Amino acid sequence: MRNRHEITGIWVKLFPQFSGSSATLQGRVKEMMVHSILQGLVPAGAKVPPSRVLADALGLSRNTVSLALQVLVDKGFLVARTRSGLTVNGEMLLGQASRTNLIQAPATDLQWKDRLVSRLGRQRNIVKPANWQDFRYPFVYGQFDAGLMPLKDWRACSHQALFAPAVKKWAQDFVDRDHDLLIDQVQHRLLPARGIMAHRDEILLTAGSQMACYLLANVLLDRNTVVGVEDPGYPDARNNFKLRSDRVRALPVDSDGLIPSPGMSQCSYVYVTPSHQCPTTVTMSMPRRQQVLELARKKDIILFEDDHESELNFSGKPLPALKSLDPDGRVIYLGSLSKTLAHGLRIGFIVGPAELIAELRALRRLILRHPPTNNAHIAGLFIAQGHHDAFIRKLNLTYRERRELLDNAFAEWLPQFEVTPSQGGSGAWVKGPAGLSSADLARRCAARSVLIEPGEIFFSKPAGPTQRYFRLGYSAIQSGAISAGVREIAAAAQELG
Template identity: 50%
Template sequence: MASRLRTAMWDRLFQRCARPGLSLQSQIRQMLVSAILDGQIPVGVPLPSSRELAEQLGVARNTVVLAYQQLVDEGYLISRERSGHFVNPDILGRKAPLPEGATGGGPAPRWSERFRFQPSRQRNIVKPENWQTFPYPFIYGQFDPSLFPTAEWRECCMKELSVMEIRDWAPDLIARDDHSLIQQIRTRVLPRRGVWASEEEIVVTVGAQQALYLLADLLVTDRTVVGMEDPGYPDARNIFASRTSRVIGLPVDEQGLPVSEALDQCDYVYVTPSHQCPTTVTLPLERREALLRRAEKADFVLIEDDYECEHGFAKEPLPALKSLDRSDRVIYIGSLSKTFAPGLRLGYIVGPEVLIREMRALRRLMLRHPSAFIQRSFALFLALGHHDAMLRRLSYAYRERAQVLAEAIDRHLPQVAHVPTTGGASCWITGPSWLDARALARSAAARGVLIEPGDVFFMADDPPRHHFRLGFSSIPVDKIEPGIQRLAEALDEQAGLHGARTYHAR
């Protein structure tokens, strides 16, 4: 390389480090750090002067001066009077030498024979990674930036980055959780569901998903019988199936899980009473009470996943199953981040103190505890009332979207049946018996419409294929009807392939 680094290199590196939201100074700093650590700037070769680099990048000279000075302060660069800036050789550290004369070894392990099971082969809900590029994403449980309280969340995070607050959350909590978040769950979140719990009866998890995995890991053996709603939540089914082959399906009806003798063979029954996954129906109060009586009589434990409890459209939502529990028969799972921002991954378990104590000890073996910074920031988000305000906005938005979706389905898809949406952020669709929802999903995707085939929710090896789910948490209200119109076109196409008649408004 020439004694001076080439102009073209800086142009290329700067373009690579361009990121929306980063200041020019931060982009220049990132560019220089990457070039230094990747070995693109040899030791002993001077960097361009601040004036030269500023001209090459088209930025103010002072921006480069400040970036250089910051990297000098942090030990990445050395400033030599009248010579310029150079890479500090100490920052590169010592690299292990490559072995000489290395030859191929023996046969590699046969990994497929070593796995206890292969989770990649389980049937899962699959969402395209690029779903945000589709104009009509009817997929469930995804993020809508237009509904995210950016300023309020930033306020809480910035407050927790103060010097005094960092001293509280930066140490390792080991098996504990942030005290302020536990208090907010106890006093703000759970009472809305009629649930009262002590500090010792709550543990925070990395989303409801980890809550289910912890329960399966602690409570389920190869002899355990776990009852699952059918259709039901695939991830819960897969988690329990990773521990026992005795996962049995319990068919649901238009009111959710029936209370019958089929429950008596179970050690645990997983249930979603607020909005049954995926049909969205709500378990009536009478069935909830009967389910608890049955659990006491047959000595099984209920695992209540209250995943959509915050988004019922009824003025007086039914209390959680846990709120009716008087004999510690219900383990309650909730999510703090599902509708707020799924990427935050915050959930919790409420259960008897003896169970929660073991949950904490098991969680410590896995990851000790969820991010203390996120816990503390969310606790402040709750304490300042931002969470309640956000829930009100989401409930209004979801109610409006649900109404528009139902009207669009009735207008453009009269050949399908849909469960009336009384809350949550999805609609369960039953199509004609000839329909293959996976083929429909492919045809719809070609038109920019994403839907979720429903066969994955059923336990059978050959499940029904004429169901699908339409989520509306991440699609703007003005996109709903145009999306359903395009879905109707895709359904017409599938009907033509099967020689079936369709009719809908145009």
């Protein structure tokens, strides 16, 4: 049996490992103690050091430690005994497998590589370093600035979602439907702002646009279905369609977005990003939208409109969604809250004919059953109470400023590089001079604590001139760091010669 001195030593060594796991010191103490008890580091029946001794050893206030110990008593992890102080409750370990009987992973002759019927790990995917926040100049796309997030408003909505009446609404099983509050906000607030009217049975919640593409691919495509994707374009959409079809076509884009080309005419389905083309950021002009819709109507093409970042428009007057211009119902609309609120929320939606939505819902049940309804309820409150609209206005003002700083910095430090003009969004598409390798530039930049994203991954076939493109995100970098970051990119480019 370990004595109190030994237990204190264990907890002193463990405590630093929980430095970032909780928002409060008391929470960290509780997590550390629970971990040590359930992992068997502190045995059942062991006596816990007095709060004063433990507080001195951990460098915390006695009140913080006392409150943590009391909570663990209330939860049953510790037992208070008269004149004996606190001891570890062995009953908390009942039902757990004995750790003395654990065995190492067994040696096996099974060849799992011969059993795999797919090789998805070989797909070309966007890769972002997990430690992007450690970079001094994180020009990373698809991450958010915690300083901009309206945490006070989100926290208030989260608190409201924990009231008993609210819990009764979101804690039930939603396998055959979606959360009413969020669907209401999508139907009556988000979609009308894009010029779209839809019935409730024409809306399906998803865990983001990647899931939407996966569902659509598995319900609508087979190996011989011809699917068009923009080139350059969104890799996750391309990979999802390639998972089902052997006939995925690369379709060209220009400064007006997707080109209504002969290649498009041969497609049954086309994935398109008209608001801010991925990755070039260009906005599809109104004449081009009409041309794309006309060709789709003429050739009986179904369009998958991914309207990501549609709210992020510097002019404040975004063009209407393709779906709002479509009288024939041949546009399937993909929307998302993840790009504006926080990517970790994974909240998106599909709008399409009820018959299709019903089939997509049936497939979603087999994968996810339904997206987490606690997040859906909070997001619904956030939109209903006006926080989302206020946040979008703030984002537009901030991103407009950051984009201007970025453009000015390139004009000053890298005038030989071309930054594609954009009407909004949170990223910039950059074309380097002939002979530049954006992958080599990215490595040089990383050595200078600058994170950029080589553009090769966005092209259907990585070769030749595509290597000179790269993407810069400005959603996660502070305005004051942009000019200095571009100056570092210029220094890295000079090193390449």
